[in-house]
Amino acid sequence: MSNNFCVILTCTIDVKGIAFMERSNIGDRFKDYCSAFEMWLNGGGANNIVFVENSGYDLSYFKELALKFPHKNVEFISFDGQDFDRALGKGYGEMLALKRVFDCSKLLSEKGWFVKVNGRYYIPKFEEVAKVIGAKPDIMCDLSKNLTWADSRVFGGGRNFFQSHLFPELLMVNDTKGLYFEHALVKATLRGIADGLSWRLAPFVAIVGVSGTANEVYKRSHFKEFVRWAMYGVKKFLLAR
Numbered sequence: 001m002s003n004n005f006c007v008i009l010t011c012t013i014d015v016k017g018i019a020f021m022e023r024s025n026i027g028d029r030f031k032d033y034c035s036a037f038e039m040w041l042n043g044g045g046a047n048n049i050v051f052v053e054n055s056g057y058d059l060s061y062f063k064e065l066a067l068k069f070p071h072k073n074v075e076f077i078s079f080d081g082q083d084f085d086r087a088l089g090k091g092y093g094e095m096l097a098l099k100r101v102f103d104c105s106k107l108l109s110e111k112g113w114f115v116k117v118n119g120r121y122y123i124p125k126f127e128e129v130a131k132v133i134g135a136k137p138d139i140m141c142d143l144s145k146n147l148t149w150a151d152s153r154v155f156g157g158g159r160n161f162f163q164s165h166l167f168p169e170l171l172m173v174n175d176t177k178g179l180y181f182e183h184a185l186v187k188a189t190l191r192g193i194a195d196g197l198s199w200r201l202a203p204f205v206a207i208v209g210v211s212g213t214a215n216e217v218y219k220r221s222h223f224k225e226f227v228r229w230a231m232y233g234v235k236k237f238l239l240a241r
Contacts, residue, residue: 004114005133005156006048006075006111007126009040010097011119012090013057015212016082020175022215030057032120032210037062039208041069043128050105051119054097056080059200073108089175090212091184095167102162115156121209123128128203129154138197139189142204150185154202158234165192 013029015021023029040046051066051074052058060077066074080083081096098116101108108114115133123129133156141155169184169191193199210217 003047004111004136005113005115005130006050006105006107007040007046008050008052008098008101008108008114008116009037009091009119010094010116011053012055012082012093012097013053014055014082015090016055017086018082018093019087021090021212023210025214026057028210029212031235034061034065036120036122036209038129039122041066041072041074043122043126045130046115047071048107048111050075050077050107050114051135052077052097052101053119054079054081054093054100058084071108073107075105077101078103083227087176088173089180091152091173091175092182094181095170095173098162098170099167102159102167108159112136113156114157114162115153115154116152118209118212120212121153121207123154123205124208125205128205129156132200132203133157135200137200139192139199140202141185141189141199142202143186143189148186150189151202152181152185153207154205155185156202161188161192161197163178165171165189165195165197193204 011033013033014026015024025027040049050073051062059076070183077100081093081232084092113133113136115129137157138161139157166188169188173179173181173184
């Protein structure tokens with residue numbers, strides 16, 4: 001199953017003064033991406049990786065590292081996509097990075113299905129995500145807050161979902177006005193379901209990495225993980241009824 005989709009790792013090493021970004025030091029961000037990327041190369045469940053960096057930063061180190069893992073199929077996409085109003089925020093930049101991937105990626109064109117993860121994060125039990133996306137749902141994400149929020153850290157689906165539903169919503173993202181990527185994702189998901197697209201609940205998975213917005217390491221809390229596992233179980237039960 002890990003061969004019929006690709007993992008899109010979105011990266012911005014130089015945020016160039018973007019709004020609402022606490023972790024903005026280039027050196028810190030470079031180390032974050034290096035650490036996470038090496039874990040993706042060493043880990044299981046993701047054989048096809050699209051690494052997209054949207055600040056024009058030199059990716060030589062990442063390319064050399066990828067060569068040491070010939071069993072992984074890695075595609076690099078690099079461009080300077082930070083020439084937009086800094087007040088729009090990181091969500092808008094994320095949208096531009098994904099748009100470039102869907103326009104240019106040969107790997108995505110071949111596979112058709114994707115899982116998007118922030119490039120500073122690693123998912124230790126990614127095999128659980130691979131099982132869900134391996135069934136090729138049109139949309140895979142977690143919805144919360146009375147269907148007003150979708151977790152954008154880990155989501156996926158097919159090319160058609162992004163092009164026909166998600167991208168039009170992402171054009172409206174503006175962090176300064178409180179219109180976040182997560183709002184666009186939930187709107188696109190609900191509209192997609194209404195239009196007959198298949199949706200699967202993204203599995204609960206722990207995240208290893210550093211939040212760029214808060215500049216904080218994701219800390220493992222067994223209690224919080226238990227609560228989230230319980231909530232995930234309730235959602236699956238209700239969906240099965």
